[in-house]
Amino acid sequence: MTSIQDILQKAVGLHHGAEAGRAAAIYRSILALEPAQPDALHLLGLLIRRDGRTADGALLMERALLLEPMHSGALLNRALTLQQLGKPDEAAAHFRRSLELDPASDISLSRLANEALACGRLAEAGRLLRRSAALGVGSGTPDDRQRRALERRATARDLREDAEDRTLPPGLVVRGVFRDSSGYAFAVRRFVRGLVEAGIRVRLVDLNYADADNLPDDQIDPLLRTLDRPVRAKAVLTITTPPAVEAVPGLKTINYTMFEALDIPPLWAAQSRRHDHVVVATGSSREAWLRAGHPPDRVHVSPAGVDAVEAGSIPPSAIVDSAGRRLSDYRVRVLNVSDFNDRKNLDGLLRVWLGTTRAEDSAALLLKVGKGSGVSDGMRDLLTRVSAQIGRTLAQAAPVFLVEGKLSDADMMGLHAASTHYWSMSHGEGWDLPMAQAGAMGLTLLAPDHSAYHAYLDDRVAHMIPSPVTPGITAYAGQDWWSPDEGEAARLLRAVIDDPDGTRRSAQAHLLEHFSWQAATRRLIDLLRELDAL
Template sequence: MTGSTMTGSAAAGTGAGTAAAGIEAAARLYQAGRMAEAIDTCRAVLAVEPRQPEALNLLGVALFSAGQDAAAREALCEAVRSDPLSPATLTNLGIVLQHRREWPAAARTLRALAALQPEAVTAASRLGVVSQETGDLDGSVRFLRRAAHLVPDASVQWYNLGLVTMLTGNMAAAARALRQAIAIAPDGASAQGQLGQTLLRLGRLDEASRAFHRALRLDPSAFDPTIGLARCGRYRTASSAARASESKTGSKAAPEPGLAVRGALESATGYGYFCQRFIRTLRQRSVPLQAIGIFGHESWKEENLDPPVPAKALVNFLIPLAVERVPGLATVTYTMFEGTRIPPAWRRQSEHSDLVIVPTESSRMAWAAQGFPEDRLRVCPLGVDPEDSDGGSGVPTLVDPRGRLVSSYRHRFINVSDFIPRKNIDGLLRVWLRATARGDDTVLILKLGKGNNPAFAAELGELVLRTEAAVGKRMADAAPVVLINQFLSDADMAGLLRAATHYWSMSHGEGWDLPLSKAGALGLSLIAPRHSSYMDYLDDRVARLIPASVRPAGLPYSTEHYAPFHGLDWWDPDEDAAAGILSAIIRGDDSGRPSARDHLVQGFTWARAAERLLAILDDAGLR
């Protein structure tokens, strides 16, 4: 951080001279690392001259160094109010706000600094970081490019520019920035490794391999170049098999058409789940497969799917930014999106895909709305699992916070979600507070996250407090909520779903809601917003649907963007309508309990999903 701006001369007057002497003394204490004494000395100056800007600035710096972020912020804000044209104070306040993750305020402060010092690299570089955190990736690239041109011989500026440019989907520009970083600092192992990752996305396999080898020579313990080389090896064998297969086409020895697929072979994510389900179903149809994991070194555990097969395409069950191209193979991306329009970065990287396959019409429209060519878009719905994929699991014994068995409640609602703003947990809790009372014969089972977020309790606690304040009612005065925050196997998840009578979503958008569709297949009554993927597999005959309207994607109780959806829209479920649906169920006033079970189990099978996927590839001549 920048320290106090010292003039080296005493100001006129006895009071000013005393203040200057005190500030100089505080600065010496700060530089000596004696923070407590520096803080006391600054406060002594301010007791005499409360708005002295240099004393406020140095106080803020010392407080920040002592770990008192909130007090540092207050002192530096006062310093800026006292002297709004001080570059040192603006720099320090920007750093504190950035550290506290107050992104909009940090951006305003750093923009003011950039206006005062347009040729200084600090504001441009930090604005690049702040813009990235808010999701404004294109803005981040502009600031980081400016920082790199202001200090063209600083390798770190080009490296940072390369990393963020990768996130925008402009891989060629990212490679140029990383090469510039390497030209300035040839011993940078990280830059070599990132260059390899970028080149793989461009399909330049040999160049990527050389970059990974250089990175490992510089840092033999580096993990990313190691797994990068593993993928290079898998891609080479797949590419060679494709060339060999092409040479045999039309001969009596022509091999049966197969597929190379890449995805999360070992992941508990949604993408991992449907990738694994597709592979199992295709193998049941005896389709020759080569399965390549995200990192490259993973193997399909159920049988040997490592060897290459005759294939024309690599099917990626991944988001577009994770897709890597393989020479000689067409690039197919099976993915989805949860808003009305995909991010510009996804649009840029999707350009490298010969086909983009999505599970619902909602996702197809999101790609088309961002200008992706519709003749390269296809829809292939996912399957729904009525069975327990791990062989069956019993219903767990759950007890609510008041000691009552969950199974004893007449109406048992459940929601399974990652703890992220898109899932609209704040909206769900607001509706629960409004629609239920302490004495109601109902309970909410809330399964949030996978137990791997150390800040979960604090973040949820803050969200609950804000929700109680917004509604004007405490959670203790509503029906009970049973909270589960841990990883569950597929079988345990099925058992948990069976503990409920209703599955209820208030999500702002879904590419395909796996827990809800599973719950419907198990016979639970479904309540969901009338938007996004829900419209492809639900209707008023089989579910209670909540009206929804489009609005900008933002954070709960904030005007800030939700970073992954920066500048994009999603849907806002009508909370009055949702509260009415819940109240009718609890009071027994609704018109019955629709079931989606037969509709989902018969209409959305994994066998049908696999057949549709193969038909899409056959029609495109990619198998």
């Protein structure tokens, strides 16, 4: 006779073998026979969490712990789930209990250390990080992650001491990544330069999570490397996502951030409530924080910016594909810059392109995908899949030029200069710097009618694509975002290809007048003064 444990073992094999549906069915059959089976409750909870039903998964893990309070797997996984649900205090209690069972649990130590750093409990963070290092291989030398966390803790301690030193000049601490090609890093670079030009003394602190995706040193403004001198600050302005913010005792915590969907995740909401103030780039992000219950007087809007570019000052990138075709030979050159993820809706964009354009059109799509290399295989698979979906081959459509790899700010401008149009089918944006910059450089814009685009675009200056609210998927499962209407996008795309002059619209004057980086920095300085952060 087959035992419950034998059946459970089979389900675990399926679970680890990526057959989640079959595993879940077996877990449920076990629970039908033995409702108080803690392992089946815990593991079914994991699979339900993976499907986006995080709260339901947490309840099953809680039932497992009621039956077996020191179930190590359920303790650790419920702690991680409680973090996702925006319950950091409950999560920390579970991590501590997990640590009692397994004093060498690196996950529990690192999560508790991160929690201590987030709350500015520097002494506690130091003890946890040193303990984690001592459990490591060999002499107890910290690994790279631990070393960087210890460096951030030491920097926070220095900032606290500097804030109390009356001999130092007053200034502002800005924390954030600034050496990579992310949108947040670009915002740090532009805001910091503007603050310095406005006469604000800035101490720039790199969040230093990794070096893997950094731009070469010669592509980073040398000014940024000189901003390491101590200042007497009232506040730390951290330009990043809420979970990456770490408090400095005695200084105000101000987070400049943004979000892309209708509602911020519970984890973001919980972390943001710990901060003195949240500053977002657009009204759509502010609404997302308000829907999460954030106090209205502690969330503020201060838009990002665009660069003014003199006509002809940026040389267009010379783009040639494997067949020897030159992008510059096509009259309509449509740019899209996207990370390779579901939110950017590249499959929808490609469905419209392959279904709408013809090989004889004088039009080409220029895709800059990802922040580094390694996405070409994924893009080829996506193109093959979309081609099969709509029943048209790549050869039947206007060409698609693909650019990948890390590009400097200047090289990104070169892609804009090589293009005549910019087009997005994104499910949601917190700002969309490439779109805004394209508009500032005079490209005709095709933009979804949702989220951040409402802050700087409308039908007078851009072609807006209707975008109803729909359920999110993958990383946004359980949340709502927007889905641009592919039929209307196809109509607009066909119109601009057939009559580029007659469909010309320009947001350039509007963007340069209201959203220059100089104006963005002035607004930010005014807000920081209003918040008594300067």
